[in-house]
Amino acid sequence: MKNLVIVESPAKAKTIKKFLGSDYEVVASKGHIRDLPKTTFGIKIDNNKFIPEYKISSDHSDIVKNIKNLAKSATNIYLATDEDREGEAIAYHIAIAIGKDPKKLPRIVFHEITKDAILNAVSNPRNLDMNSVDAQQTRRLLDRIVGYKLSPLLNQKIRKGLSAGRVQSAALKIVVDKEREIKAFKPVEYHSIEAIFKKDLDSELIKFKAQKIEKLSIKTEKEAIEIVEAIKKEEFKVKDIEKKQRKTNPNPPFMTSTLQQAASSNLNFSPKKTMILAQSLYEGVNSNHGGLITYMRTDSLNLSKEAVLKARELIEQNFGDKYLPKSPVSYTTKNKSAQEAHEAIRPTDINYTPQLAHKELPKDEAKLYELIYNRFLACQMTPSISEIQSVFISGQKSEFKISGRVVLFDGFYKVYGDLDKDKIIPNFEIGDEIILQKISSKQNFTEPPARYSEASLIKKLESLGIGRPSTYAPTISLLTARNYVEIEKKQIVPTEISFTIIELLENHFKNIVDSEFTSKMEEKLDQIAENKANWQEILSEFYYPFMDEIAQGKTSIKSQKTTQLIGEKCPDCGGDLVKRSGKFGEFVACLNFPKCKYSRNLNQTQQKEKKEPTKIGIKCPKCNDGDIVERFSKRGKFYGCSNYPKCNFISNLEPTNEPCTNCNESNLMKKELKSGTFLECPKCKFKKQID
Incomplete structure (x- = not known):
């Protein structure tokens, strides 16, 4: 007769077994052994009561059978799943699946898998927390209601293969809203003044003609050049010196x-x-x-x-x-x-x-x-202390600021060993003369808002109260798997279908994509876990208004499906072939579907004919003999020299005849961006907008 300990993970079981010895058998459930069925709604609603119809999944039937057999001869059966709501729910379902009363089986919890923690947990079991089970069950039922009732409507009105989710849709709206900001952004030109004083000290122009210079105040190249020429004639002295100590505290431990x-x-x-x-x-x-x-x-x-x-x-x-x-x-x-x-x-x-x-x-x-x-x-060490140095250099009309830093005490940075190097300013006295070595102006454009990275989206979700620690990573993974977003250079970019989905949800199901509503629902789940709210009432409050919106949507939402003929006949039945959209993109199918099942990959239809190189009226900037021609490859359009392979000039940007006025070393090239069309110098990166 052995004591039986049931955990979720086989790896966890193996580690715990080392600490408990031969009197204990440790077995893994391998996650959830009971869940709502995959092919049906799985929730029975009777007299405003929501009754989940859980099933043991086919891939867990042998696991349940094995645990049942071990439980028959066990002296004690310990439920040792993770100490969170999901772990509590898994423990509950394990007890039900093996025919035991969940309230009578000892529940053990530990925050770390060490010998002391495990032995202490076994010595101090508690009862199953049914409030946490109810909270997790409510989350599961809410997600099933949204997914099972709303997803078919998206399939009906937009295209097949789409899905909606309570947390997933709110997160997707955040990403789409950011992309809308980027598309609506209009860049503004401004110029900055950069100066280097003797001893190679970089500086920042902070005043001109006794007026503070804000970031966007020098708006034209002409104005910037006039300021630069005026400053070149000035003589400079140290006007003021400031030194301040700054204390930097360590970050808290990780969550x-x-x-x-x-x-x-x-x-x-x-x-x-x-x-x-x-x-x-x-x-x-x-x-x-x-x-x-x-x-x-x-x-x-x-x-x-x-x-x-x-x-x-x-x-x-x-x-x-x-x-x-x-x-x-x-x-x-x-x-x-x-x-x-x-x-x-x-x-x-x-x-x-x-x-x-x-x-x-x-x-x-x-x-x-x-x-x-x-x-x-x-996080348990002393703060670091730095001295922040500022030297103010004054001319007749201008004033510059030179900044530096000296670390006086590294503090907690001692652990990391990667503290930034000091930027020490040489010793100056007020009134010292200082020579200007170099000054120039630089053209800039305001940048659009940055897209979310996976890290910054998690930070945003957390700040809005959307989801919980266990849901952040799965939410992003789901959006990626559904092809609603793509990760490009660490940035999350919504696909075209995402805009269509979010627009429909905004117009007809505002709560589903409203971050405040989603956050308040999380708070209600917390209240259930704290025995401050009834889980059946929470479900009722959500379900009936939501189903009214579903019923209205079936009649009021216009279908956004389009039928685009491609000018070909079906080889199977002679019907018209059309372009359709599916879960994995566009494809060609017969208009007589479902009577005719013919379909094929769109690429079989859209194989582009090879285009002859087209001259664009520009001489090659490399050999000055050949003509620049427009060419095409699998990756798209590019520009090359007509004398290839003698001349190997190639560019993704379209060359022009306009010389760069900033460096006079190259001609400008045309660059298409979401914020407009620009001309850019390949040498000095000078850029100007042309529309």
Whole structure:
């Protein structure tokens, strides 16, 4: 007779088994073993009561059978799934699936997979938290209602293969709104003045004619040139010197969102990859020391007293008293919706250093562990102190500012070892004469708003209260998998179909894409978990108004499907062939569908005929003999020399005959951007807008 411990992950089971010994059998459920059916709605509604119709999935039937057999002869059965709402729900479904009363089975929880934590959890079991189960169940039913009732409407009105989701659609609107801002943006030209004084000191023009110069105040090249010529005639002296001390505090330890953001910025990891690696570190998959970090799905900044005490001992031993604050540093999150049910993400053993991790773990795991370790250690160290230097150089009409910095004490940066180098300004006295070495003006254009990266979108979702730590990465992965967004150079770019979907949802289902509504729904789920709200009432409040909107949408929303004839007959039935849109893009199909099932890839129809090179009336800038011609390749249009292969000139931009007035070394090239058409110099990058 053995004690049976049931977890979700086989890797987790293997690590825990090491600590419990031969009296315990540890088995994994491999995630959710019961869920709503895939092919039907799966929710029975009777007298305003929502009854989920859970099924054991076919790929889990053997797992359930095995756990049942082990449970028959077990002395005790411990539910040891993760300590969050989803883990609580998984534990509940495991108990139901094996025919046990969920309220009677001991529930054990631990925030880290270490021997002490596991043994302590087994010695102190608790009851299953049914409020958390209800909250997770409500989330699941809400998502099923939205997905199962709204997605068919999108398929009917726009095209097949589309889906909508409660969190996914709100996140997609944020991305689409940003793209709308970018498309509506109109660049404004402005000029900046750059000067270098003796000793190669870069400076910034802050005043001219006793008027402060704002970023957009020098609007024309003529005005900039006049200012430059006037400044060249001036003599300069040191007008004032300012020195200020600045204290920089360390960042708090990681929670899920900030870990994903830092891993994206510092390690170039996607949120999905970060969470996979963090899961492996938590479970101790590749370590002989058990779990290496605490639970990685958390919105808490709390730290255990024991962990902080050990960190302080190591800081004092390795770095000295001056790097150790007088008392432990504590942090609280600014996010009002944070549950703070766990600790922040930290190493389970401060003596397991990044150096050891790099010897034992796979490369990417070691990198992520080092990021977590250093952040935790640094958060318990003293601030860094810098001296910010400002020297003001004054002429007759102008004033420049030279900035510098000196690190007086590195503080927590000692852990990272990557503090920026000092930018030291030479010693000056007020009244010292200083010689201007070089001055020039530079043409600039205001930039459109930046698109979201995966990291910045997670930060936005968190700030708006959309989703929870466990949903950030899956939401972005889902948008990418559905081809609603693409990741281009770390930027999230919505596809064309996303604008159509969001416009329809904005006009007919405002709540689904409203960030405030989605955030308030998360708060209601929190209230259910805290036993402050009834989950059946929350579902009713959402379901009936939503279904009224669905019913109205079926009649009031006009179909956006278009039938575009391609001028060919179907080889199977003789009907007209049309271009259609599907989940994976456009294709050709028979107009007599579904009677005729003929279809083919659009590329088979749209193979472009080879075009003869077209002269554009410009001589080749490289050989000055051949003509520039327009050519085409698989990647699109480009420009080359007619004397190829004797002359190998090639450009993606269209050459012009207009010389660059800034450097006089090259002709300008035409550049098409979303914000307009520009002429740009390939040498000095001078740019001007032409429409």
